[in-house]
Amino acid sequence: MKKTYRVLIEAKDEQGLVYKISKIFSDMNLNIISNSEFVDRDKKLFFMRSEISGDEVEMKKLQKEIFSSLPEKSSVKIVDSSVRKKIVVLVTKEAHCLGDILIRSVDNELDADIVEVIGNYSHLEKLVEKFDIHFAEVSHVGNDRETHANIIKARLDKLEFDYIVLAKYMRILPPSFVANYKNRIINIHHSFLPAFIGANPYKQAHERGVKIIGATAHFVTDDLDEGPIIVQDVTKVDHSHNWKEMQKTGKDIEKIVLSKALKYVLEDRVFVYSNRTVIF
């Protein structure tokens, strides 16, 4: 039976890489469904994402063959497209981003299972349970940032998942927490980063009198709002919007941007390097 795989390669750029890799595909009788490449000329880095199909591949063999044909310090990852990914969603009080994910899940537009939703308030418990998904309240009240993050971590340790999605989770996660999930935490920031880092970006935006507001989905790193950007989008506003209206207007952008970023990540389209992303 034919199966589909995603081959993800990151390597020091050198002449002949495409040839070497496509030769292995050819020798193993694999068909290339789609193929994307990018070379960062300044940093001399090569990125490639191929969707291939073939008889049940000996994935380890393929991985090994490619790896041995590449320069040192390369990375090769082979993903079976048929294996469904798992996500945990962290929320606070706002429903729009979480809701968008839930509806996509019902509509078969989310290529992942939602393992659990964790909230630092119980506000969204009822909504989540409507969809037969477990909701865990982990209140931050009475806990310092580290302790609270540790409680969440303890909870996550019992779950099996690929990515953590911060769907308007309004607390800062400490570096000690983030370090456990490198390039595995996706956040939606409610501004067009790097404008308006930090708290209440819509208030900041209104104060500055901007004519466009936006949202940014990014991987979370130690530096607040400084992680690699995956997707951004914007919408126009005018003088008649006070900051609360900007906030309302921004919600539609936030949910679409987060869901798009999630889609790219779940389809293994995102490479991270030098605090930026390549999206194939």
Added chain:
Amino acid sequence: MKKTYRVLIEAKDEQGLVYKISKIFSDMNLNIISNSEFVDRDKKLFFMRSEISGDEVEMKKLQKEIFSSLPEKSSVKIVDSSVRKKIVVLVTKEAHCLGDILIRSVDNELDADIVEVIGNYSHLEKLVEKFDIHFAEVSHVGNDRETHANIIKARLDKLEFDYIVLAKYMRILPPSFVANYKNRIINIHHSFLPAFIGANPYKQAHERGVKIIGATAHFVTDDLDEGPIIVQDVTKVDHSHNWKEMQKTGKDIEKIVLSKALKYVLEDRVFVYSNRTVIF
């Protein structure tokens, strides 16, 4: 206690209208919160939407005063902003537009009550019932278009509502049905009208090789896909999108456009004339 009202005026344009109307507001000690006017110079028509606040207004008196100060054939409507509107939603199988409305409703972002959801299939019954809203299946199977519409009409006759929202309802409603609800049925068409009228617009769009796809929310009239446009938006596509991917990509536009149109309508921001809309 101060209350807020929306004053909606449509009149033949003539000099001094703003003066006459604002004089009445002033005489009745009403404060103008916001004020929008538009004059169609070619058709010599005047449109005005004022949000006013004041002590419990004798709305009938205000309506009468304004009406008598206007030229013949004018229309004046006063809406109490605190009265929540009611909608009925018609659906077929796709969840994304309905889901967007449901989540907004949970998130207190929908300024209306959903009285009932009617589907010509039962696919969305479970989703609707999660939100404690009644779902009625009115199958079209075995009924011709007129008969099916009559059954829906009979159902609607028992309900109290302001607007009918076609949230990807994939059947054509006959003129005999539409005639009952002038400028009260809002549809989302999955193309950038007037391009790609009729069935499977994404297939048509792909066939034509367009680089942008869109969605259009409009009031339903007798002419299929020809009613007054309320909101349109678009998104870019490229050669790598086949029509099914265009369709997936289009869904995000569809739901946002429909919800925006609904918002404008519910806030009484939409005037209709000459098959077009004024949106304040």
Added chain:
Amino acid sequence: MKKTYRVLIEAKDEQGLVYKISKIFSDMNLNIISNSEFVDRDKKLFFMRSEISGDEVEMKKLQKEIFSSLPEKSSVKIVDSSVRKKIVVLVTKEAHCLGDILIRSVDNELDADIVEVIGNYSHLEKLVEKFDIHFAEVSHVGNDRETHANIIKARLDKLEFDYIVLAKYMRILPPSFVANYKNRIINIHHSFLPAFIGANPYKQAHERGVKIIGATAHFVTDDLDEGPIIVQDVTKVDHSHNWKEMQKTGKDIEKIVLSKALKYVLEDRVFVYSNRTVIF
């Protein structure tokens, strides 16, 4: 003969303003062509721009009548629409923004006369002279910032003009210079402000890995890149753009944004308050 005027009002908000103003229009037998109002609720400020037509108005009388009907500290300005405005353009080396203005001028799409173009290099002299406009080179070489600005000021003092347009003028103008032309200098900044203030914003943007770049037209104030924003727009970029390609891509946005801002300003559509703009 009927003439057209723009009436620009800024006042402390209070009940009945529209009534008072429209009464004066009515008493003087003036017809309102278009009317826009905005109230900043928080700051309790009222803004109004009316286009009116009537027999040759005694503008001073109209101005006086309106002024005396308004609260203290109000401002009323009446502009004769038929009087063409004058601009001076400052440039450095890049042609795209200047070129856009020149072509609009030839195409009768610029509602102003270009009095002179001043460059700190001679690069654009030939282009400007093709259009029979005087080009003055005022080199900064060998002069400190203040001295250079003073030479420009001396030149401007001999000219009659309404606005200074910085069409990619790549030098910072000192506060002593700016103070002479409050809300009369329009700059195009090649980023989506407030992101990437200062030098080489495209390099900064690439470094940060953004997925959208933009441009901002704003009035110049003492604070670098912090003046009131008039127009912003953006365009998408991806990982394949290095900073020079971002820069090339950004040029189209820059010129359109600057020309749009200029249009709004020339049509007296822009009010400035609290470091932000109202655009009617």
Added chain:
Amino acid sequence: MKKTYRVLIEAKDEQGLVYKISKIFSDMNLNIISNSEFVDRDKKLFFMRSEISGDEVEMKKLQKEIFSSLPEKSSVKIVDSSVRKKIVVLVTKEAHCLGDILIRSVDNELDADIVEVIGNYSHLEKLVEKFDIHFAEVSHVGNDRETHANIIKARLDKLEFDYIVLAKYMRILPPSFVANYKNRIINIHHSFLPAFIGANPYKQAHERGVKIIGATAHFVTDDLDEGPIIVQDVTKVDHSHNWKEMQKTGKDIEKIVLSKALKYVLEDRVFVYSNRTVIF
């Protein structure tokens, strides 16, 4: 000395194409600078554009080697990146699209020489001559469509050029003319095709009450406004725009869209098949 080439391949899709092609590059010691591929699964067509660098290539040899490795009916084209292309521009009266091209040319942003501008009116003669480019007036007055086109053709026959750019040339070119320049005539249509085909699209758009207007750059074929689309873009309008204002607003989109399409074509990024384009 290293040179850069663009290799453009269109072939029936089959397994191993990338391998075969990259092997030839490798054997000839060529470095791949960038590589883009696309497969139309339904039509089983393979497209590839590679930028390669190497010692002065025997281009004919490379072309032959690749061609012989591909299935029947394939096409291989090798373009020397350093050879500057030539264009002829056809215009009527409006300056904005032509002006945009002229300014880019001055600003070294147009990767082509403008051989001549031909107008069916003399309106733009002065503008063109400012830029030291020859302007030829070929009036349509007194000639039927065919005769007029033949006169233009006679003129073109004396010139050497790669592409004809219709920069708001407002006459229909007959099939007999078009047949001479397959995929070599680029037109800007002032609407978001396929909406509003034919004359005065802005009037049609206003009539229909659309909320978005656009422009479409496409190759010209026998069917009016039906040729393969290269670039489209749009901008929002509202009820306050009459059709002349829509037209003014549309001009900015038109010029940017045309110039973008021209850029793609000049960089050999555009493949045409089945009345659609692949843009790499």
